[in-house]
Structure formats: C-alpha cells, structure tokens
Amino acid sequence: MEVRSMHFVSRVRQRLEDPELQRNLKRTRGRNAASRAAAVAAFPDFDAVRARATEIRASVLRDLDVWLERFEQKAIERGATVLWARDGDHACELIIDIARRHGVRTVVKSKSMVSEEAGLNAALEAAGIRPVETDLGEYILQINDNEPPSHIIMPVIHKSKEQVSELFARVHGTAPKTDIEALTHEARAVLRPEFLGADMGLSGGNFLVAETGSVAIVTNEGNGRLCTTLPRVHVALTGIEKVIPTLEDLATLLRILPRSATGQAITNYVSMLTGPKQAGDADGPEHMYFVLVDGGRADLLGSEFEAMLRCIRCGACMNHCPVYQTIGGHSYGWVYPGPMGSVLTPLYQGLDKAMDLPHAATLCNQCGVVCPVSIPLPDLMRTLREKQVERGLRPWSERIATKLWAWVAARPKLYALGTRVAVRYLRWLADGRDRIQVMGVAPGWTAERDFPAPAAKTFRELYAERRRGGGQ
Amino acid sequence: MVAPGSRGEVALFVTCLVDLMRPSVAFSALKLIEAAGYVAVVPEAQTCCGQPGYNSGDTAAARALACKFIAEFERFPYVVAPSGSCAGTVRTHYPDLFADEPAWRARAEALAAKTFELTQFLVDVAGVTEVPGDFNGSVTYHDSCSGLRELGVKQQPRALLDRMSGVKRIEMRECEDCCGFGGLFAVKYPDISGAIVQRKCEAIRGSGAYAVALGDLGCMMNIEGRLRRNGDELTQVIHIAELLAGDVGGQG
Ligand code: SF4
Numbered sequence: 001m002e003v004r005s006m007h008f009v010s011r012v013r014q015r016l017e018d019p020e021l022q023r024n025l026k027r028t029r030g031r032n033a034a035s036r037a038a039a040v041a042a043f044p045d046f047d048a049v050r051a052r053a054t055e056i057r058a059s060v061l062r063d064l065d066v067w068l069e070r071f072e073q074k075a076i077e078r079g080a081t082v083l084w085a086r087d088g089d090h091a092c093e094l095i096i097d098i099a100r101r102h103g104v105r106t107v108v109k110s111k112s113m114v115s116e117e118a119g120l121n122a123a124l125e126a127a128g129i130r131p132v133e134t135d136l137g138e139y140i141l142q143i144n145d146n147e148p149p150s151h152i153i154m155p156v157i158h159k160s161k162e163q164v165s166e167l168f169a170r171v172h173g174t175a176p177k178t179d180i181e182a183l184t185h186e187a188r189a190v191l192r193p194e195f196l197g198a199d200m201g202l203s204g205g206n207f208l209v210a211e212t213g214s215v216a217i218v219t220n221e222g223n224g225r226l227c228t229t230l231p232r233v234h235v236a237l238t239g240i241e242k243v244i245p246t247l248e249d250l251a252t253l254l255r256i257l258p259r260s261a262t263g264q265a266i267t268n269y270v271s272m273l274t275g276p277k278q279a280g281d282a283d284g285p286e287h288m289y290f291v292l293v294d295g296g297r298a299d300l301l302g303s304e305f306e307a308m309l310r311c312i313r314c315g316a317c318m319n320h321c322p323v324y325q326t327i328g329g330h331s332y333g334w335v336y337p338g339p340m341g342s343v344l345t346p347l348y349q350g351l352d353k354a355m356d357l358p359h360a361a362t363l364c365n366q367c368g369v370v371c372p373v374s375i376p377l378p379d380l381m382r383t384l385r386e387k388q389v390e391r392g393l394r395p396w397s398e399r400i401a402t403k404l405w406a407w408v409a410a411r412p413k414l415y416a417l418g419t420r421v422a423v424r425y426l427r428w429l430a431d432g433r434d435r436i437q438v439m440g441v442a443p444g445w446t447a448e449r450d451f452p453a454p455a456a457k458t459f460r461e462l463y464a465e466r467r468r469g470g471g472q
Numbered sequence: 473m474v475a476p477g478s479r480g481e482v483a484l485f486v487t488c489l490v491d492l493m494r495p496s497v498a499f500s501a502l503k504l505i506e507a508a509g510y511v512a513v514v515p516e517a518q519t520c521c522g523q524p525g526y527n528s529g530d531t532a533a534a535r536a537l538a539c540k541f542i543a544e545f546e547r548f549p550y551v552v553a554p555s556g557s558c559a560g561t562v563r564t565h566y567p568d569l570f571a572d573e574p575a576w577r578a579r580a581e582a583l584a585a586k587t588f589e590l591t592q593f594l595v596d597v598a599g600v601t602e603v604p605g606d607f608n609g610s611v612t613y614h615d616s617c618s619g620l621r622e623l624g625v626k627q628q629p630r631a632l633l634d635r636m637s638g639v640k641r642i643e644m645r646e647c648e649d650c651c652g653f654g655g656l657f658a659v660k661y662p663d664i665s666g667a668i669v670q671r672k673c674e675a676i677r678g679s680g681a682y683a684v685a686l687g688d689l690g691c692m693m694n695i696e697g698r699l700r701r702n703g704d705e706l707t708q709v710i711h712i713a714e715l716l717a718g719d720v721g722g723q724g
Contacts, residue, residue, distance in 0.1 A: 009661075016663050030646075322650045326667045360661055362654025362668075363527060364617035385529025394529070402525045406533030409488070409519040410540055419492050435700055444659040448666030449697030452493070459486050459495035463514060 001119050001148060003349045005333035008356035012331045024160050025328055032154075032319035035263025036370065043259060053256045054374040056249045057310035060241075064301060067210045067243045068292070074213030078275030080288040084240075087295045088118030094291050095120065095202070095235055096127045102233050102287065104129060104199040108191075110217065110224040111135040112204030113152055113313065114237050114293055116335045117348075120202075121146065131202075132194045134223040136187055140164055143171045150329030150337060153261050153315040158328050191223070201227035201285065203273075205238035206312070207253060208290075211246045214274040215290070218257060218267045228273050234285040236273070240292045241309040253312060260314040260372040296348040304383055308343050310373040317367035317377060323360060332357065339367035339377040346384050352393055358384035419458045426454050474509025479598070482510040483548035485541075485587075487558045488520040489689040497689065500717035501554040501590055507717075508598040515544045521553075523561045526569070527655050535569050542566070542579050550597065551587040554713045555688050556619020559589040564622045589619050589687060590713055595628040601635060605718025608638035612681035613712075614672070614695065615648045616688040629687060629712050636715075638722060644679035646671075653694040669698045676707060682723050683708035685715050 004011070015021055040046045060067050072082045085091035091114070099107065107124060109115065109131055121131045121142070133142040137155035141147040144167055149155030156164070161178050168186055169176040177183060203224060205215040215236040217224045228234050244250060258264040277284035300309055318324040318338025329337030333354070334345045342357040358381040367377040388394050408415050429436045430453035439446045457465075482505050486498040498514075505512040522537030541562070545551045553559040563584045570577040594600040611633060619625035633641050652658065652668025672695060676684045684707060686692055696709035714720045 012661070012664060016667060322652065322668045323664055326664055359657070360664065362617070362650050362652060362657050362665075364650035364654070365621045366617075366650065369621055382527065382529065385527070386531050387529070389529040389531075398528065399530070402528045402530040402533050405520070406522065406525050406530070406537055409522075409537055412517040412519055415519045419488075423492060435697070437701075442659045444662035444665075445697070447662045448658075448701070449669065449694065450700045452693050452696050452700075454493045455495050457495070459491040459498045462495050463498075 001116050001335050003334045003345065003353050005345050005349070005354035005357055008331060008333060008354075008360060011333060012327050015327050015331050020160070020163070021158055021328055024158055025325060027160070028157055029325045032262060032315070036260060036316060036319065037263075039259040039263040039265065043265075046256075046259070049252060049256050050372050050374065052252050053312075053372055054310065056244060056252060057312070057373045058307075060244055061301060061306055061309050064240070064243070067245060068240060071208050071210040071213060071243050074210065075275070075290055076213070078213050079278070080213065080275050080290060082290045082292065085291055085293040085295075088114075088120075088293065091118045091237060091291050091293045091295075092120055092123035095237070096123065096129065098233065098235060098289055099124070099127070099129050099200055102199060104233060106130045106132060106194065106198040107200045107202050108132050108134050108194055108198040108227045108231060109138070110201070110203040110219065110227040111138055111155070112202065112237050113335055114204060114239055114295075115202065116149065117295060118237075118293070120237070132191070132198065134191050134194065134227055135219075136184060136221060136223075139187055139191065140167065143167065148330065148335070151315060151318060152313050152336065158330065195223075195226045195230050198231045200233040200235060201229075201231040202235045202237060203228050205236045205242055206257070207250055208238060208243040208292075209245075209247060209250055209272075210243055212272075212274055214272050216250055216254075217271045217273070218254070218269070219271075220262075220268045222269060225269055225271050228271060229283050229285065232285055233287045233289070234273065234276070235289045235291060237291045237293070239297055240294055241297050256372045257312055257314050260316040260370065300347060305343070305347055305380060307375050308340075308347065308380060310375055311340055311344075312373055314372055316370040316372065320366040320370045322362065322364065322366070339381070340375075343377060343380045343384065351384065351388055351391065355388070355393065358382075358388070416458070416460050420461065423454050423456070423458055426451075427456065476506055476509060477511045479509040480511065480549055481513050482550045482552050482593070483513050483515055483545050485518060485521070485545065485551055485553040485558060486514060487553055487555045487689065489693075490554060493693065494689060494711065496719060497554050497711045497713050500711070500713040500719045501552070503604060503717045503719075504590065504594060504713060505552060507604045508594055508600050510550075510598070513548065518544055521558045521561050523558060524655060526561065526565060531569065538566050538569050538580065539576065542576070542583050545587075546579060546583050549586065550593065551583065552590055552593045553587070554590045554711065556589045556616050556623055556625055557688055557690065559587055559592075560618035560622035562587040589623050589625050591628040591632060591687060591716075592619075592623060592625050594716075595631055600632070603632055603636060603716040603718075605636060605716050606638055606722075607636055607715055607718065607720065608722035609682035610640040610642050610680070611683050611685050611710075611715070612642045612644045612676060612679040613647065614644070614651065614676070614684055614686040614691060616686055616691045617650050619687050620648060625687065629685070632712075632716055633685065642679045642681045644675045644681070644684075646675050649675070651691045651694050653690045655690065658694060665694075666698070669694050673698050673702060673704070677704065681707075683710050683715075685710050685712045687712045
C-alpha cells in the first residue's frame with residue numbers, strides 16, 4: 001500500500017470537516033473501550049496474564065531466529081512449504097508464483113494486514129488473478145473501489161450501516177436495506193460461490209506456533225475457516241515476528257487478545273492449521289504454504305524499537321486513543337493507524353515519509369496503559385522524535401525554538417528577564433481583558449481557544465516583593 | 473495540627489507555566505506545604521524542568537536542564553511540584569535521560585524517589601487530612617494524564633476535596649480522558665486538539681458542576697480557554713492548589 005502519511009495535516013482537516021465521518025466516529029467512540037473495561041473487570045487475572053503475555057512475546061524476540069527455524073522445521077515435517085519474503089513486493093512475487101504453478105485464477109482472502117502492507121490485491125490483479133476479500137468489512141472496502149481499511153480489526157468502523165446499504169444496493173443491484181443481518185446475508189450469498197470456486201485461499205495469521213508448525217487464526221466470521229479449508233491451495237501470509245514457542249503460549253495469548261480487542265472472552269472462531277490434507281483427512285487444502293515477511297522487522301531486533309515487535313494487533317491502542325477517535329484511521333496514511341501505526345509507519349516506511357505521526361499524539365499514554373503486551377508506545381514515539389531531531393528532519397524553527405528555550409532556561413537571570421518581558425507583552429496583547437483571542441506567536445492556540453491572560457507579574461517578581469516587604 | 477516547620481524542608485518547584493501565567497498557584501502550594509508542618513523553600517535559580525525539549529525529541533536540551541534541576545533540588549528531603557506532568561518528568565523520565573552516565577543516573581534516581589506532585593505529597597507523604605481552604609460549590613475533577621498515569625494521582629485530590637465542608641464533588645463522564653493539551657501538540661495540531669478539548673468541555677458542562685479542578689496548568693489553560701471561546705463565562709477552572717488553600721471564591 002502506498003504511504004500517504006506525509007499529507008497528514010491536510011488529510012486530518014478533510015476528516016474533521018467530513019460530517020458523516022464525524023458522526024460515525026462519534027457513534028463508535030468509547031464502545032470498544034467500554035467492552036474492554038468490562039472484560040478486564042470480569043477477569044481478575046488480567047494483569048498477571050498480561051505480564052505473562054509480555055514475557056512470551058519478549059522472549060521470542062530475543063531468539064527470533066531460533067524460533068523461526070524451529071517453526072520452519074516443524075511446518076516442513078507436516079508437509080507445508082515455508083517461503084521467506086524480504087519485503088511486500090517479494091511476498092507478492094512469491095504468491096503470484098505459487099498461483100501460477102497451481103493454475104490459480106481466483107484467490108479468496110481472509111483478513112491479512114500484511115497483504116495490505118504488500119499491496120497484494122493490486123499485484124494479483126496485475127498478474128491476471130482475481131482476489132476476493134471475504135471478511136465482511138474487507139469485502140465492503142473492496143467493492144467500494146478498493147478503499148483502504150481504517151482500523152486493524154474493524155476495517156469499516158468509519159462507515160455507517162446506511163453507507164453500506166447504499167453501496168450494496170449500487171454494486172449488487174438489490175433493494176436498499178439497513179437491517180445488518182439482511183446485509184450480512186446478502187454479502188454471504190455473493191461470497192458463497194466464491195469460496196466453492198476459488199483455487200487458492202489466502203489468510204493472515206495471528207500466531208505461528210513453533211512447537212507444531214501451525215498457524216493460528218482468530219476471527220469472528222466463518223470466512224477464515226472457509227478460505228483455509230475449501231480451496232486446493234492455502235497460503236498463510238504473516239510477518240516473521242508472529243512466531244511463539246508453544247501451544248501453552250498460544251493459550252495464554254488467546255486469553256488476552258480478544259479481551260483487549262473487543263472485550264470478548266474468546267472469539268467466535270479459533271482455527272489452528274497444520275500442514276496440508278493428509279491421507280485419510282476428510283477436507284483441507286492439498287498444498288499449504290507459509291509466506292513469512294520481513295519488511296523492516298528484522299532491523300528492529302536489538303534496537304530501541306524492539307518492543308514494537310511484541311504487538312499482537314489487537315487494536316486496543318487505537319480504541320483508546322483520543323487522537324484516533326477524533327481523526328479516524330485513514331488520516332494516518334498507511335496500513336497501521338493509531339498509536340501503533342504512529343510507531344510502525346515511520347519505522348517501516350522511513351522517518352521522513354511520516355514526519356507528523358510521532359508528533360500527532362498528546363502522549364497521554366492511554367495506549368501504553370491498555371496495550372496487552374505492555375509496549376511503551378509514547379516512549380517509542382518520543383524516541384522517534386529524537387531520531388528526527390538527530391537527523392535534522394524537523395523544521396528549523398522548531399529546532400531553534402527548543403534550543404533557545406533551553407539556552408535561556410539554563411541562565412536564571414536571563415530567564416527571569418525573559419519571563420518578565422513575556423508577561424508584559426501578553427498583558428499588552430490582552431489589552432485589559434482577562435484573555436487573548438488572537439496571538440501571533442502561537443496562532444494554533446488561539447485558532448481553537450482563548451489564551452488566558454497571565455497575572456500582572458511573574459511568581460519570581462511577586463515572591464521577591466513579598467520577601468522584601470513582609471521580611472519573611 | 474503539626475507545628476509549622478517542625479517536619480523539615482520541602483523544596484517547591486515553581487513550574488515555568490506557573491511562574492509565567494499563574495503565580496497564585498505557587499503561593500497556594502506554599503501555604504499548603506506550610507500548613508502540613510513543613511518549611512517551604514523556593515530555590516531561587518530554578519527555571520524549567522526541560523520537559524518541552526524532552527517531548528520534542530531534543531534530548532541534549534532536556535539533559536542540560538535536567539542536570540541544572542538535579543543540582544538545585546537534590547539537597548532537599550522532598551521536592552514538590554503543583555503539576556503532575558513536571559513531577560512526572562522528574563520521577564519517570566529523568567533517570568532515562570542518563571542511561572549512559574551512571575553517576576548522573578544515580579543522582580537522577582535519588583531525586584526521582586523524593587519528588588512528588590502536590591496532592592500526592594500532601595496525602596501520601598504528609599498524611600494531611602485537613603486543608604486550610606473552604607469553598608462553597610460543586611466541583612468536578614479532571615484527571616490530567618501525566619499525574620494519573622505516570623504518578624498514580626487519582627484518589628489524593630479527591631480525598632482532600634471530600635474533606636472540604638462546602639464542596640460537593642461530582643464526577644464528570646470520561647474524567648480520565650485527555651483534554652488534548654499535550655504541550656506543543658495543542659499548537660502544532662490545533663484542530664485535533666480543539667476537537668478533543670471540546671469533548672472535555674462538554675463532559676464538564678454535562679456534570680453540572682460549578683467548577684472544574686485540576687492539577688496541571690497546561691490542561692487548565694486549554695480547558696479554560698476553550699470554555700471561554702465557547703462563550704461559557706461561568707464555569708470556574710481552578711487549580712487544585714488554589715482550591716485547597718482557599719484562595720478562590722466559591723458560589724458565594
Ligand atoms: S500496540 Fe499493543 S494495543 Fe496496539 S495493537 Fe499492538 S498489541 Fe494491541
């Protein structure tokens with residue numbers, strides 16, 4: 001997917017001025033946060049499981065190569081083929097190659113964020129292979145002119161059911177309906193024959209279990225199961241960081257993932273897929289492939305950003321982020337929105353391509369508090385800000401301003417003089433009122449709110465006067 | 473009641489925003505520290521804790537000010553700030569600034585351990601149950617992010633408010649949600665910040681309280697500025713120090 005994060009500010013403005021989007025954001029705001037809160041309250045062990053989950057993910061990353069080799073060996077033993085992709089483009093080449101070898105014309109897809117990273121749909125189409133998204137949300141986006149998802153687990157959270165109804169009526173040529181169940185049935189009727197007719201099923205993977213060589217897929221719709229069992233070929237496409245050691249670890253992570261995401265104790269479907277169909281098996285694909293993508297991940301190992309690789313893609317950080325809840329996921333301009341995206345996008349796409357993202361956060365740390373694998377997201381954003389400063393990527397006015405402030409603040413006499421002058425200046429601007437409504441030095445502030453006028457003198461001045469006068 | 477001064481010295485960190493914008497907050501803090509039985513000291517050469525540089529990614533600038541701050545404050549048994557975000561900077565971020573300099577790191581950690589947000593100090597350290605102020609009216613409390621999530625300030629201000637006789641405390645919805653200030657965020661991304669503080673103002677208005685109290689000057693200016701811009705001239709926005717010290721009027 002093309003990265004558009006450098007146009008953050010203009011994209012945000014459009015989103016803030018889109019009344020329909022704002023209505024939709026308002027409708028969903030807080031809903032997942034409330035469900036998570038209820039699920040956590042009903043699960044007394046949450047903190048202990050969270051600590052354990054963090055440790056599992058952290059320990060895997062310490063020896064990622066070892067766990068990946070073990071996974072590969074087990075997967076091969078079970079008859080699967082494991083392929084390694086340098087990046088998204090390479091992943092697309094490998095998948096098209098697999099498709100050609102097996103004479104595939106149609107690919108049914110269950111949700112995979114890595115496939116969004118790789119721009120797989122466009123690549124398949126260019127190769128004459130038809131991709132069909134089968135996750136309801138992803139399907140809606142695909143028929144809406146390949147719109148990108150705005151959330152990692154609820155890709156159409158930015159749309160209302162009326163918008164979906166209108167879209168279905170237009171694309172399917174059916175009568176408009178706003179009953180969600182009826183809409184779901186309509187999509188199902190369209191998709192059913194696709195599952196049966198497709199030659200290849202492509203899924204993502206929530207976890208790769210090294211102990212058994214399996215991929216675990218967690219969904220709330222039955223489509224994941226159909227994509228991975230009906231077609232002749234199954235390809236699981238994931239990032240290399242998704243591996244975990246054992247089934248026991250999977251059990252731990254499964255206790256925390258749905259609770260963090262949607263507040264569910266467990267999702268509707270948990271599928272474990274291990275190798276292709278064996279002699280005597282009733283169903284399953286004849287060929288199974290894993291395509292494991294690096295795409296910038298390996299570079300993070302051992303760096304100050306390694307913790308980011310712990311991410312289990314639950315979406316809790318965006319569900320709790322005041323900024324995400326205000327501007328929606330599309331503003332972030334790449335596959336991953338919200339706090340996790342503000343860290344991942346600059347890391348995977350380049351700091352200079354996502355200048356705003358690490359700054360467009362209030363550092364309120366709601367995301368860090370809810371992250372089930374304890375990723376210190378605000379700290380990582382701040383470290384990215386440091387890298388931008390080190391590489392001279394920030395506007396010079398900003399760099400000079402912080403330097404100048406620090407230089408003045410290191411000299412108490414100068415600082416006292418500066419603040420004294422500043423207070424006088426602000427009082428002059430306020431012109432006898434208790435607030436300033438237009439301020440040249442920080443126009444951003446007064447664009448949205450008044451600036452309360454300061455007291456007549458600084459604390460320093462008043463305190464000195466009090467000590468002189470009162471002899472205290 | 474403890475004899476004034478009998479419990480030793482407490483250094484007050486007058487944050488740069490308090491110094492510049494609202495000196496009364498520091499005077500109220502002095503009053504509260506003294507009422508709790510301590511000698512309140514204001515180290516003269518203090519300026520800013522370095523948070524603006526730190527959050528902008530200018531570590532060198534932040535480190536220079538942190539060194540200055542440590543040198544000025546480390547000789548006191550306690551350091552108190554009427555700000556969760558500045559106290560949070562000292563407590564949770566100073567040690568990180570000196571990851572590669574063990575000597576400074578040790579000093580930063582020692583200072584961090586004795587640095588507190590004002591209400592946290594009053595309740596958790598001083599064990600205060602009575603405050604000098606009185607206030608007549610309903611009050612809702614906004615939990616500022618750093619105080620809440622970096623320092624665990626939640627019950628302390630509420631406990632003190634509940635001890636004030638004329639105060640009726642009302643919880644607003646989403647009291648823990650960020651107000652959208654975020655330091656330079658409010659200036660760099662004014663429209664996002666404006667939309668977030670708008671929600672906060674609606675929550676405050678929705679609570680029906682006469683006043684909103686909080687512990688950070690940044691949030692205070694943001695919320696007050698937005699309320700006034702919205703034409704709300706009535707809802708009082710009060711720093712918790714001023715309220716507890718009795719330095720603001722109530723509903724009359
Ligand atoms: S960063 Fe944490 S909260 Fe956000 S999606 Fe990843 S695991 Fe979930």
